[in-house]
Amino acid sequence: MLNINISPYQYENSTRIIFGVGTLNEVTNVVPWKNILIVTTSGTTKRGTTNQLTSLLPNKNITVYDIVDPEPQIVDLEQAANQFEKQHFDCVIGLGGGSTIDTAKILSCLLSETTFHLRSHLTKNETLPELQPIPVIAIPTTAGTGAEVTPFATVWDRPSGKKHSFATSLLNPNVAILDPALSLSVSRDVTLTTGLDAFCQGLESLWSRQRNPVATAFANQSVPLALSTLPKLLNDLKNQDLRSRMLQSSLFAGLAISSTRTTLSHSISYPLTLRFGVPHGLACAFTIVPVLQFNASRDPDRLQWLVEPIGFNSHETLGDTIKNILAISNTYSNLNNLIGSKEAVIALASEALTPARADNNFTNASLEDVEHILSESWDQMTASLS
Numbered sequence: 001m002l003n004i005n006i007s008p009y010q011y012e013n014s015t016r017i018i019f020g021v022g023t024l025n026e027v028t029n030v031v032p033w034k035n036i037l038i039v040t041t042s043g044t045t046k047r048g049t050t051n052q053l054t055s056l057l058p059n060k061n062i063t064v065y066d067i068v069d070p071e072p073q074i075v076d077l078e079q080a081a082n083q084f085e086k087q088h089f090d091c092v093i094g095l096g097g098g099s100t101i102d103t104a105k106i107l108s109c110l111l112s113e114t115t116f117h118l119r120s121h122l123t124k125n126e127t128l129p130e131l132q133p134i135p136v137i138a139i140p141t142t143a144g145t146g147a148e149v150t151p152f153a154t155v156w157d158r159p160s161g162k163k164h165s166f167a168t169s170l171l172n173p174n175v176a177i178l179d180p181a182l183s184l185s186v187s188r189d190v191t192l193t194t195g196l197d198a199f200c201q202g203l204e205s206l207w208s209r210q211r212n213p214v215a216t217a218f219a220n221q222s223v224p225l226a227l228s229t230l231p232k233l234l235n236d237l238k239n240q241d242l243r244s245r246m247l248q249s250s251l252f253a254g255l256a257i258s259s260t261r262t263t264l265s266h267s268i269s270y271p272l273t274l275r276f277g278v279p280h281g282l283a284c285a286f287t288i289v290p291v292l293q294f295n296a297s298r299d300p301d302r303l304q305w306l307v308e309p310i311g312f313n314s315h316e317t318l319g320d321t322i323k324n325i326l327a328i329s330n331t332y333s334n335l336n337n338l339i340g341s342k343e344a345v346i347a348l349a350s351e352a353l354t355p356a357r358a359d360n361n362f363t364n365a366s367l368e369d370v371e372h373i374l375s376e377s378w379d380q381m382t383a384s385l386s
């Protein structure tokens with residue numbers, strides 16, 4: 001048995017968590033303020049969920065911003081900040097998936113009293129001023145990103161082909177309301193992509209350089225819960241109990257990565273999303289087994305030590321379980337439709353090695369290693385489809 005000492009660590013998460021079917025009603029008790037900005041998507045409004053929320057907040061001045069992009073763009077966030085510059089909000093509610101909650105978190109900073117230039121901070125490393133963000137209530141309607149409990153937000157810049165990570169403890173929402181009933185109407189495609197993100201995040205947290213015992217305790221519960229729940233849920237989308245389990249898994253993965261961050265599969269996912277439009281969870285899942293195998297080849301004892309608490313006797317059995325889920329859920333065929341060719345995907349290797357994510361993998365990966373991981377990912381996908 002590998003003896004891994006517990007190094008000094010810190011763990012902080014300031015978000016109050018309210019979980020359970022029907023807990024959307026709690027919004028009445030956690031929003032004492034008058035002027036509310038609700039950030040959401042047009043789809044959420046069309047499904048009636050925005051109305052469901054506003055009906056719980058009578059006698060408030062509510063503004064609804066429901067044009068969130070699935071990949072929030074710097075330019076859109078700047079426009080929204082200009083649009084609402086003259087309005088005073090006491091609270092921002094993010095109602096939706098990870099992109100929506102990220103947008104709410106960023107707007108809570110941009111609409112605070114202090115002037116703050118997002119673009120300069122993200123592209124020129126300009127120091128963040130002393131900010132007092134507007135309080136944020138995060139209400140996820142999908143199960144996967146964990147954005148309701150993390151201090152980061154992903155921001156995209158299509159014109160320059162870049163993805164940025166905005167990270168500061170100021171982004172931790174004040175309250176997360178996780179009501180599994182809200183995810184009952186989520187489509188199979190979104191259930192799949194977000195569910196894949198949940199178990200990739202849980203696994204990556206385990207092999208992060210910033211791994212710590214608190215995050216590990218969350219990840220050790222999150223990963224098996226996602227692996228056992230997702231295949232059943234995809235065949236039974238209206239099952240409230242399975243929706244609850246998936247949301248619980250997603251929350252635990254979020255609580256894990258909030259301190260460890262993600263690693264290599266996330267690093268490689270961003271150019272796949274930018275170049276081929278691969279949805280985030282699918283893009284992470286594309287390389288998750290080859291990254292597992294790469295890590296095992298570098299440090300087999302450590303991998304064995306990692307996989308046992310999540311219920312697997314070897315990294316091979318874990319890899320086979322994941323590959324089976326990717327095959328039966330049509331993940332491989334979805335990926336095959338989106339990604340052009342083996343050559344095109346291997347050509348992304350240099351863009352895929354983003355320092356903050358790739359350097360966070362417990363074993364170093366070179367450009368050749370990433371090329372090998374991409375090649376292996378392609379081969380595993382095509383082998384499954386043949």
Ligand SMILES: [Zn+2]
Nearest residue numbers: 145197201280
């Ligand atoms: Zn993710």
